[in-house]
Amino acid sequence: MTEPTARRQPNPYRPGFNQAPVVFAGRGEVLDAANEALDVAALDGRTPRPVVLVGPRGVGKTVTLGEISQLAAQRSWPTVHVEARAGSLVAELGDRLRAARNLFDGREPAASSRRRTRITGAKVEASVLGIGGGIEIERAADDRESEQRGGLGAELRGVMRAATAQGSGLLLALDELQNASSAELHELGAVLQEHVADAWPLVVVIAALPSFRGKRGGRMPTYLERAEWHALEGLAAPDAREALLGPAEQSGRPMTDGAADALLALAGGYPYAIQVAGHFAWRASHGAKTITEQHAAAAAPRIGADLDQLFLSRWEDASPREREYLAALAEAEILHSEPHGGQVAAVLGQRVSAVSYLRDRLIKKGTIYRDGAGGLRFITPGMGDWVRRGTRSR
Ligand SMILES: Nc1ncnc2c1ncn2[C@@H]1O[C@H](COP(=O)(O)OP(=O)(O)OP(=O)(O)O)[C@@H](O)[C@H]1O
Ligand SMILES: [Mg+2]
Incomplete structure (x- = not known):
């Protein structure tokens, strides 16, 4: 039995979507590519090719965008992150670009109304740009200022001028881009393509499901043809092991090799499943000093039930x-x-x-x-x- 005084240690696994893992493993190639793009933009004065991540659900596209955002933050660059939903990509992107410009300009964000906009990386910006707190920009649902002012191109120009004036740059992270309509992709592609020649300190990183490869839509494909594509798959065996062992180790309850072998046999290199396996093994080992094979065996039915749900939805x-x-x-x-x-x-x-x-x-x-x-x-x-x-x- 667990001692009543035993302090509850928070579970260090993140079995969900969009949740940054405690230990982000592997993906060195993608992070290198992103770093290089940031260098090209920040140091060489060129606008680099966009980086596109495609991969199935749960493979880690969103958390990889988050890691890239951290790389940008190390250079004091903020990130504008947009999750595309059908029909609202251009409007949301316009809002966030305007919010970013206000941030660079040190202006109070235009306050009014209901819809919320978020800029990630705000902590770093706060120290660099002298603006405190989280950045929350509110916008009236019917606010179409963006269009009145000349659309996406004008918003992008505005924010890039402001960024350049600050000696900074911008990371544009576009997630779930397979949801965008052809018209939106056309508009976005045209605007981004047009400004390549301006050599803005702008890095564009896109994440999407593999179906995005087949997207047809005006000029976005032209823009994407020059992109650097990365297919995200399951983690290689050593990286999968690191993703599983790391969080337990860091939280002071290491996992034995036998336990790791048993859990990896269930999860493979699939990042979501690794977090699920770690999560239930951690829970089964409450009060113990290490996570053993017995704990892994005790957790196996729960892990299995969780993954069965996933299999069922894939099957359906x-x-x-x-x-x-x-x-x-x-x-x-x-x-x-x-x-x-x-x-x-x-x-x-x-x-x-x-x-x-x-x-x-x-x-x-x-x-x-x-x-x-x-x-x-x-x-x-x-x-x-x-x-x-x-x-x-x-
Ligand atoms: N490199 C990694 N190391 C450790 N854990 C990871 C890694 N990549 C992803 N994960 C974990 O996998 C899960 C899924 O990640 P994420 O939500 O980023 O996937 P996704 O590809 O964006 O999925 P979706 O297509 O559904 O949006 C999360 O629990 C995350 O913590
Ligand atoms: Mg995602």
């Missing part, structure tokens, strides 16, 4: 044909440890070319991926097992 999101493909992949996993497309097609009794569109759709949705050796795998390891159990019980 799949069409009947896609489900057949998933079931075939799950069977092929038993026959071959890393089945390739041909082996899955064989289970279906079809030619590869006849079912490759299903494979591609499931890769785009982030349900399966192709590993470095060309084998097909479920993004979260236990899904094959889950599908087999379900297929048999149907």
